[in-house]
Amino acid sequence: MKRLTSCLMVGVLFMLGWSALTAGPPDTVSLEVMNPRAKIPPPPFFPPSPRVKELSGKKIGIYWLGKAGGDNFWDGVDELLKERYPTATIVRYRGPFDLGDEMAAKISKEVDTVLYGVGD
Numbered sequence: 001m002k003r004l005t006s007c008l009m010v011g012v013l014f015m016l017g018w019s020a021l022t023a024g025p026p027d028t029v030s031l032e033v034m035n036p037r038a039k040i041p042p043p044p045f046f047p048p049s050p051r052v053k054e055l056s057g058k059k060i061g062i063y064w065l066g067k068a069g070g071d072n073f074w075d076g077v078d079e080l081l082k083e084r085y086p087t088a089t090i091v092r093y094r095g096p097f098d099l100g101d102e103m104a105a106k107i108s109k110e111v112d113t114v115l116y117g118v119g120d
Contacts, residue, residue, distance in 0.1 A: 052113040055085045061111035063093040065118050074117060 064074050078090050
């Protein structure tokens with residue numbers, strides 16, 4: 001009896017599997033892809049300011065994020081600017097990678113043009 005039950009079970013499982021294999025693929029498949037970040041509006045666009053045509057007599061800002069070794073580079077740029085434009089004033093700023101609105105507004109009021117330096 002035990003053997004008969006086992007054979008029947010194997011037969012039923014075989015038939016279920018066979019019918020699943022021969023049924024074929026479904027007629028239509030639907031796939032919905034969703035963005036996990038949602039819809040994010042783009043940041044506002046600000047066109048670049050017009051270039052300063054002449055640096056003589058201007059205030060030139062240098063913004064640097066403090067990356068190691070950058071001070072050597074910006075000291076060299078500072079020297080070259082002073083040699084080439086002796087009447088220009090160099091103002092140095094230091095802060096994080098992202099200026100932020102407050103710092104950007106402060107710098108724009110204090111200088112005529114700015115050199116922005118980040119690492120790597």
